[in-house]
Amino acid sequence: MRPQPPRDAETVADVGEFHLIHRVTTGRAQPETTILGPGDDAAVVAVPDGRVVASMDVLVEGVHFRLDWSTPEQVGRKAAAVNLADVVAMGALPSGLLVGVACPPDTPAATIQGIMAGLWEEAAKAGAGVVGGDMVSSATLVISITAMGDMNGLEPVTRSGALVGDVVAVTGRLGWAAAGLAVLGRGFRSPVGIVNAQRSPEPPYEEGPRAAEAGATSMIDISDGLLQDLGHIADSSGVAIDIRTELLPLHPRLLDVASALGGDARHWALTGGEDHALAATFPGPKAVPEGWTTIGTVRAGEGVTVDGRTYEKPPGWEHWRA
Amino acid sequence: MRPQPPRDAETVADVGEFHLIHRVTTGRAQPETTILGPGDDAAVVAVPDGRVVASMDVLVEGVHFRLDWSTPEQVGRKAAAVNLADVVAMGALPSGLLVGVACPPDTPAATIQGIMAGLWEEAAKAGAGVVGGDMVSSATLVISITAMGDMNGLEPVTRSGALVGDVVAVTGRLGWAAAGLAVLGRGFRSPVGIVNAQRSPEPPYEEGPRAAEAGATSMIDISDGLLQDLGHIADSSGVAIDIRTELLPLHPRLLDVASALGGDARHWALTGGEDHALAATFPGPKAVPEGWTTIGTVRAGEGVTVDGRTYEKPPGWEHWRA
Structure with missing residues (x-):
């Protein structure tokens, strides 16, 4: 189903995890809330309110997206958007995304770079940065996203507060x-x-x-x-x-x-x-x-x-x- | 490689996503830091320090764990441990885990319940709760974990602060x-x-x-x-x-x-x-x-x-x- 890359296309395995992470993080601007971005054991993100709003979504190729229907950038944007939407639905201001990519070693590096570019773009639209993540080998392409946000002094808006007359x-x-x-x-x-x-x-x-x-x-x-x-x-x-x-x-x-x-x-x-x-x-x-x-x-x-x-x-x- | 379940074993597809989430979250005790646990658009976790420490790890069956070598509980414990360790390595107190499970629909429900039980146990050992996550269908069993923690007024301990003479x-x-x-x-x-x-x-x-x-x-x-x-x-x-x-x-x-x-x-x-x-x-x-x-x-x-x-x-x- 996936569009065939050129035979000599550089793969994820060719580039290697560390270099690929380097490629997709270098030169990206982090928002002010990012105290410590990618590269250490964990990221550190400012949540001045003292409460972090956090949500995770997992997207699987063939189930949640198709690379013959969407460009890698569109897949990345969608992966970020579905999760950022959960955070704003609590009334929170999005601040940071963590991104886990599990993919076959023969995945074209350009595909992952495109997905990550889409993630960064969508995160920026919502005021957030990509602050960390993980890249591993898997038979199936799976993208996991955690979005975090700050309540900015307001009470979280849940699903359970609707009142008769609203x-x-x-x-x-x-x-x-x-x-x-x-x-x-x-x-x-x-x-x-x-x-x-x-x-x-x-x-x-x-x-x-x-x-x-x-x-x-x-x-x-x-x-x-x-x-x-x-x-x-x-x-x-x-x-x-x-x-x-x-x-x-x-x-x-x-x-x-x-x-x-x-x-x-x-x-x-x-x-x-x-x-x-x-x-x-x-x-x-x-x-x-x-x-x-x-x-x-x-x-x-x-x-x-x-x-x-x-x-x-x-x-x-x-x-x-x- | 996976041990064969009995032919009539109840599968993830039999139980369904919502019921399975219900099974693995019901009756679990949340730590005081969990302001809002599973069940809404996003979780809300207290980070009184105003900085959240967050890390993500992705574990793939056959790459990071094997269900013929480990019980589901052990896989869950390991998945939580590798990520909680990243958070404490910054000097932070772990508070919450988000868990994404992507698995084949014919996965025995007992396998996922075992993995989740292990996750909860290990999280509790570190003082954290499982506050949310996602469950989706995938050809490969992939577990994504985000661990979050609080700096408790201390400065994050990075990899870059070692000094000559230490x-x-x-x-x-x-x-x-x-x-x-x-x-x-x-x-x-x-x-x-x-x-x-x-x-x-x-x-x-x-x-x-x-x-x-x-x-x-x-x-x-x-x-x-x-x-x-x-x-x-x-x-x-x-x-x-x-x-x-x-x-x-x-x-x-x-x-x-x-x-x-x-x-x-x-x-x-x-x-x-x-x-x-x-x-x-x-x-x-x-x-x-x-x-x-x-x-x-x-x-x-x-x-x-x-x-x-x-x-x-x-x-x-x-x-x-x-």
Whole structure:
């Protein structure tokens, strides 16, 4: 499945672990929070708040990414993004990433360098640095990322704080990655904006801390789909959530793709994961920050409903995700 | 190579990711530093010092561990130990582990539960909790660990602070894992103490922070072998290090195994890795804490010597490590 590199392409084994680490770390700018970067037994990162927010994600070639669908840079950006989104979903400011790469010795060195370049770029977008990691040999290419962040004096926004009467709001892209997957699955490579949304998401990093500051009572990053992730908030908080479809932000591009492929943009927005948008609950409409769209309300009860009813997927709809 | 489970053994796929995470986290006691444990977008861990020390290690089945040589519990203990040792080698107090498990869907659930049990036990020994992680599907079993710790008001002890005139000291086991590998490599399963040293190391967790408090100028955990790891200190600090073999602590059990196998205990102690002992430099003999053994001195120059000479491995010695 992987694109074939030229026969004489320099491999990871040719370069060696130490030299490869040197290549992917040299000349990179660290943020002020990096007290000690790569090269010692461990990294040291400033967390002035005295509480570190930390999350780990593991991405496996063929399961979470494909090097025939994405460039190494896009894979690196996605690997960083999915984890940085978890940190901002607590309301924290991202500071550092640790990166573990396990790969076959015959992996082209350029592939790993590309993945690392993507990681650095995405980390920088979120204000973080790549502060350390590990590189080892493995039959399967596996990328492990730990993202760390600082609460900046605010309380962590968990999944369990939603209260009856709160409003539900979202920010970031809804349904773009699902639409991109549908496009790729039909063998198309455009529209590029939609396809790239699947290859590397663009989480709204600044909105997590903003929501925490605005008094969000609960928050989650949408990795499995809006309905499923709101379900986690409803379960953890012991409440019910109702979404109004007329309030769902459906981007015109999404509607175009849906129309071209015979898909359903509303369905993508409700069930598509991997965009790493943010969903949160706020104590009333006035607390919802600019840049967020109110889409529903928190009620007594349990579960998530759409327009007051259990959501059923559109008839004839093919589910692309395994 | 892996021992065959019974045909009807419950697999990871049978149990499912969410239930398996539930099984391996339920009923576990978290240390006081765990503000928010598994189950949300990210964990929150107290680092009252305002600086988090963090390290990642990736362990691959068949490369870093073998399930026909070690029990799942031993694999889990080792995975935690190698990473916790990196954190204490900075002088930090370990607080939390994040654990990523990538494994084939037909992996027995009991294997993953055993690995996780070992991780929890080893983390508890070091004062840390398992605060979060990820479980995904992969063709190869890969365990990724991030250990985090707190500096407790002390300065991080790096590899680059050794000064001419310092003394070099070690604590923990030297050569045990190498001896254990030699025993296993010859098809023996005893002595158990030596063999288990290879299966799961016992890093001297308390000695890292103690050395930092005693004013250690540099420190490293011995993962690649005493000479090689002291080489990292010498390089980073711009100094030379000389080891006196008559000062090397050689445990009687090591001498027994060496005699039985025709091995060389001194060679194991100088070059064997994976024991995760600690080596550090101190500003003079009086600064060396109890429990540490002085084995050499820091001099002007570069590189590591043994009794004033470049070390050469004993003739006829077979190198067991790939």
